[in-house]
Amino acid sequence: MPQIIKEDSVLGATINNIDLREPLDEDLKNFISKALADNEVIFFRDQDISPKQHKAFALNFGELQNHPVYPTVEGFPEITILENNKDNPSKIEKWHTDMTFKKIPPLGSILLGKVIPKEGGDTLFSSLSAAYNDLPEDIKESLEGKTAIHSFEHGFKESLAEPYGKERLSQALKDNPPVEHPVICTHPITKKRIIYVNSLFTLRINSLSDLESSELLEFLCKHIKKEKYQCRFSWEINSIAFWDNRSVIHKPDNNYWPQVRRMERITIDDTQSPF
Numbered sequence: 001m002p003q004i005i006k007e008d009s010v011l012g013a014t015i016n017n018i019d020l021r022e023p024l025d026e027d028l029k030n031f032i033s034k035a036l037a038d039n040e041v042i043f044f045r046d047q048d049i050s051p052k053q054h055k056a057f058a059l060n061f062g063e064l065q066n067h068p069v070y071p072t073v074e075g076f077p078e079i080t081i082l083e084n085n086k087d088n089p090s091k092i093e094k095w096h097t098d099m100t101f102k103k104i105p106p107l108g109s110i111l112l113g114k115v116i117p118k119e120g121g122d123t124l125f126s127s128l129s130a131a132y133n134d135l136p137e138d139i140k141e142s143l144e145g146k147t148a149i150h151s152f153e154h155g156f157k158e159s160l161a162e163p164y165g166k167e168r169l170s171q172a173l174k175d176n177p178p179v180e181h182p183v184i185c186t187h188p189i190t191k192k193r194i195i196y197v198n199s200l201f202t203l204r205i206n207s208l209s210d211l212e213s214s215e216l217l218e219f220l221c222k223h224i225k226k227e228k229y230q231c232r233f234s235w236e237i238n239s240i241a242f243w244d245n246r247s248v249i250h251k252p253d254n255n256y257w258p259q260v261r262r263m264e265r266i267t268i269d270d271t272q273s274p275f
């Protein structure tokens with residue numbers, strides 16, 4: 001029987017006694033889905049899985065996405081390679097929810113560690129439900145009904161400013177016009193309320209002046225990344241982190257550069273927009 005060991009924080013749990021090379025039966029699939037929703041991010045250790053097994057595992061939870069920008073594993077367009085090294089330092093510095101610039105952002109991602117630096121390179125996760133619960137009641141009330149604009153162009157502005165950046169990203173830019181999401185959403189399974197903005201892709205909060213919007217966004221983005229809502233995952237080769245993209249923000253700790261860090265990620269489609 002698989003065993004859940006909760007992290008010493010408001011989110012996160014490690015699932016032991018499970019071999020992800022094997023297909024999941026219905027019970028196991030439900031067990032993992034529930035563990036994911038309840039803990040917001042789940043971890044596995046020592047899972048020496050092939051790209052085919054990675055894909056088969058991910059398909060238990062939904063349809064798989066192809067990322068508009070990143071390179072992929074040969075023969076597996078749904079497996080994104082995230083590799084950083086001496087010549088290619090990680091540019092992801094900001095806390096974020098993945099791809100909120102889409103009308104239906106992903107349900108979650110399954111990230112597999114392939115080359116892990118000797119030191120550093122942890123991934124940090126922060127709970128958007130714990131952050132919501134902790135808000136003063138008057139602020140909770142003032143956020144009800146508010147919506148925000150999320151933008152690919154805003155999130156990729158540094159890449160766009162690079163030489164040939166506009167040319168390289170022109171199709172992705174066309175395919176991803178700005179979208180609107182509620183500022184406070186409800187998790188579709190746990191029904192927990194979450195703060196659904198992030199400093200990478202959220203451009204502005206509607207129905208406020210520019211100044212009010214930027215002040216409120218700054219307050220919320222600072223609030224959701226407070227250390228008391230976080231957990232930190234230290235990678236080993238063949239570790240897996242599977243996060244619920246509807247209830248956490250995350251970011252890598254880029255303190256490993258210039259060491260190599262190579263991860264393989266599959267992103268799972270959701271079936272409904274945040275509500």
Ligand SMILES: [Fe+2]
Nearest residue numbers: 096097098250
């Ligand atoms: Fe991400």
